Amino acid sequence: MPDRATQRFPVLVMNQISASGLSRLSAERYQVGKDVTDPAAVLVRSADLHGVTIPATVQAICRAGAGVNNIPVPAMTARGVPVFNAPGANANAVKELVLVGMLMAARHIAPALDFVAKLDGASPDLDKKVEDGKKAFAGFELAGQTLGVIGLGKIGCLVADAAIKLGMDVLGFDPEITVDAAWSLPSQVRRAGSVNEVLRASRFVTLHVPLVAATKGLVNESNIGLMRADGVLLNFSREGVVSNSAVLDALGAKELAHYVCDFPEASLLGHPKVIALPHLGASTREAEENCAVMVVDQLREYLEQGHISNAVNFPNVSMARESAYRIAIANSNVPNMLGQISTAMAAAGLNIHNMVNKSRGEMAYTLVDVDSPVTEDALAHIAAIPGVLKVRYLPVQA
Template sequence: MAEHLNILVLNQISPRGLAKLPAERYTVGEHVADPSAVLLRSADMHGMQIPASVRAIARAGAGTNNIPVKAMSARGVPVFNAPGANANAVKELVVAGMLLAARNLPAALHFVAGLDAQAADIERAVEEGKKAFAGIELAGQTLGIVGLGKVGCLVADAAIKLGMNVMGYDPEITVDAAWSLPAQVRKAHSVAEVLRGSHFITLHVPLVDATRDLVNADNVMQMKPGAVLLNFSREGVVNEGAVLAALNRKQLGYYVCDFPSPALLAHPKFIALPHLGASTREAEENCALMVVDQLRDYLEHGNVANSVNFPAVAMGRESDYRVAIANANVPNMLGQISTAMAQAGLNIHNMVNKSRGDVAYTLVDVDSAVAPSVLADIAAIEGVLAVRYLPLHA
């Protein structure tokens, strides 16, 4: 009988995703003991004592800033995410953000909310007041996109269909993203070129050292007067002080983001949403379905897809007996692992070894059952971080 696994859930996860963890194999809940994996959305794990039993962490979303990824790498624990699963939801919110700013809708809504419903001359008040909210149309405007992943590509496509001109910049664009990018997108060669040439600028990059304060006091000055900056990626990619100064001197027309900030909340040209980027029923389901599939494939077969700290590894089952090993990416690890198996009389049927940064990962299918003593010998090799035995029939 296959090993029974406990999954600790830290946030509300779509029932459709959880339904893919069959009860005969998995116990899923908020208070399970000795969890084999953790499934979460936005819960902050940095201050959490993560049990030694945990073999994987899976986030039903894209960003993993709430997870101690480096510490998990040192333990040989992969961290999974669901890139692109919420891309359509974010795309639609970006389009909504552009419309909010272009047509001055927040101020207009505030004006209407303040009208006296009992007044006899409400129509005249509307006619006199609406002049203050005249805006612009999106068609014919230039949208600059920094970051051309799944979300950036979808935003580009939507903007083109709205009649906008689009330029994009991404020095690390993937082949898949390049194929899906509309041909009408003009390639920019720097962030500065995007800022200089766009009426609307939208950011779709992860928060890493290279992107922190991507928009700052130096380059915000290069924007067109009255430009609209949209940030639905991460709060830290924009320097708030620089943006506030640009709003005050009317260099920026609006700053639209998904992260309410005490420093900016009172400004009339700051439009903040309460982190709604992925808050749709469809996005939550898509993220849960994707990440649960990835988690199961790893726990049951050792395959790795969409991990932020492990290499992608996929190997079809050609034997009932599989060993998965995570180790430091240093010389002679594979040789030592193979030697340990050979000394135990195990014949290697198939093997895949990949590395990513400081972590290497190996899947080995052998022709016969693996004794616990062999697994202990492999685990004792200096540099081995984690060893798992994954027989099809325990």
């Protein structure tokens, strides 16, 4: 645990994290490195934490990206540890790659490049070979085509907007669209009532959903046949969202024209109608910097103020400081928890100045500002309440 007198937090960095983010962790308050012991927080990109012993000192895990499949989220939730990510920080990078994927499929760029690479530059009839060969790569334009967007978060909204500016018609579907996403969605996007409606009506279909139980195999053997025979399916979300066997069967039966993805799974390699990229979605300098800055700022707010934003397993919670003495409590979302916490504080002689409590599913989180310093005994008394998972004391630092 960090020293409460100085609140200098050790932060373990398990991947290469952009210096733009790490520089926001001041040396006065943070010890940052790859060999940190007893860390208060872990910063990670692709490192797989499943099967790794995560020290009991860890108070937060931060993923400098959107997906958290490499983090044991349920286990961290049970310990009262928030898992932060950076939704939308890499959205522009992914949007641009989706546009590249559509253009590669529509204009047959990959086979055309392969054709040119195999030409003999010393051949006297090079120009004739180029003119004769290019006929095999005639494509079509994006303008006037229908793009179906499944998942209308930050990335989906940006893709929809870019497609509209290219002259495409856009059909969107997201049963759990947020208010913020709805506000940012271009008005020209037509709303679909189901995944199947999008598959049936679109020349291009692009997926932008997280990999959870409800989205695993979202496009599969039972619905891929709804797509047009000249259709293009794009997957820049997660590999498991699409059934690769269903894609290969559809391509083999000429019921699908192209599959474009960011996941070069073994069964897809070498297929002439598959464009597989090596997980380049967020591989830009700008995206890496945006992700690092976003999660580091979220981590600082959590460790220093107790605020939570963009944690995949906690509610968003913030409260303006009205006292120098703050307690942050992660607890199970069960009846009478606030009553027990208030009773424990009263027994310790603590007067509650301000309090906020929010819940998300089975998890709840409480911030309390009190009017006087908090003793170790008082914190232990609160921590002993059944259902309390973690208690942190966050006094204002001099």
